[in-house]
Amino acid sequence: MKHSERGVALITALLVVAIAVTAAIGMGVRDQTQIQRSGLVFEQDLARSLLLGAEVIALRLLEQWPDLQDLPWEGCISPPVPLVIEDVDLIARVENLHCRFNLNSLGRADDPPVAAFADLVARAGSDSNIAAWQGEQLAAAVQDWMDAETDDPVYLLRTPPERSGNRPFLLASELNRVRGMTPEIWTAIAPYVTARPGTDNLIDLERAPDVVRDAVAAQPEEAQELHYFRLSLVARLPERDFFHCAVLDALNGRTVVREFTPCEN
Structure with a gap:
């Protein structure tokens, strides 16, 4: 075989090897991306299931609480409540929305x-x-x-x-x-401020901040029971944190609004 023919054969072989290596790397990257994507989807599904379960627990606890006027924490927002469900850490907070206009x-x-x-x-x-x-x-x-x-x-x-x-x-x-x-x-x-269902402006005068309490001082008193609470949840999984925000109607045992995002101010 002439030197020129051997050179062409060598270049061809190198090109074949380069193409094979490139294809192998591409397949590896694609497989790794699919594995990572599958992991993220699994974590998201798991987080949503756990967050929805925690929402149901919180709703049932509020629904069965003897007197919503006498909540087991001071102020409008509960302290952070750590939970562990299926070895996943969750942090829950409950806010009394009757502290807002x-x-x-x-x-x-x-x-x-x-x-x-x-x-x-x-x-x-x-x-x-x-x-x-x-x-x-x-x-x-x-x-x-x-x-x-x-x-x-x-x-x-x-x-x-x-x-x-x-x-x-x-x-x-x-x-x-x-x-x-x-x-x-x-x-x-x-x-x-908040956007509660209905047109009442029932304010929890015992717990509401001074700005709200003083602003509504002249409005007629509304003789109703506390209804609405906002549940803020965070699920901490290895890849990322997942958030959940829900407005709960405690008297009727139902969720009014649900978002898989952090709660607003």
Whole structure:
């Protein structure tokens, strides 16, 4: 065989080896990616099952608690409660949502607590020079946002265009879509507002923060029982942490809203 032919054969052999090695590496990487993806999917499924199980446990405990007015912790939020389910660590916290102003109460037909909301905005935003009139304007915009018979054209001028909600709030953070809302106002009031089902504004005056308690001091007392609590859960698995947030109706033993994300402020 001539030297040139041997050189061509050698180059061909090297190319074949290079292609084979490249293919082997590609298959190995692909297999490793599939294994990792399968592991993540397994962890996600396991975490969701455990978190849903913990939610049911919390709901049953609240449902069977003798007196929801006499909770086994001080303040609005329980201390972190460590749980271990199937060798997985979970951290649970329960918040009494009656420590917050119910945004959906602004949508009721009879005597909505507009003045209380305006006062809340002013008190919460005092350090940012947010005035009560801003709260009054925002309250009117919230009422319009929830009213199915009105649709402020200002929303159609946005990019992209949108319409008002025409329904009660599901999450308090929807307030950021309402005309007149600003990042400064949201930062100030986020810890003090919620979106509970119904139009009541029942406040737990014993535990609510001063900002909320003082803002609603002039509103008529609402003779009802505490209903709604928010459960925050974290499942710590080897690859990552998984979060769970649920609004629970303790009196009726049901979950109102469920998200697999950290709870809002």
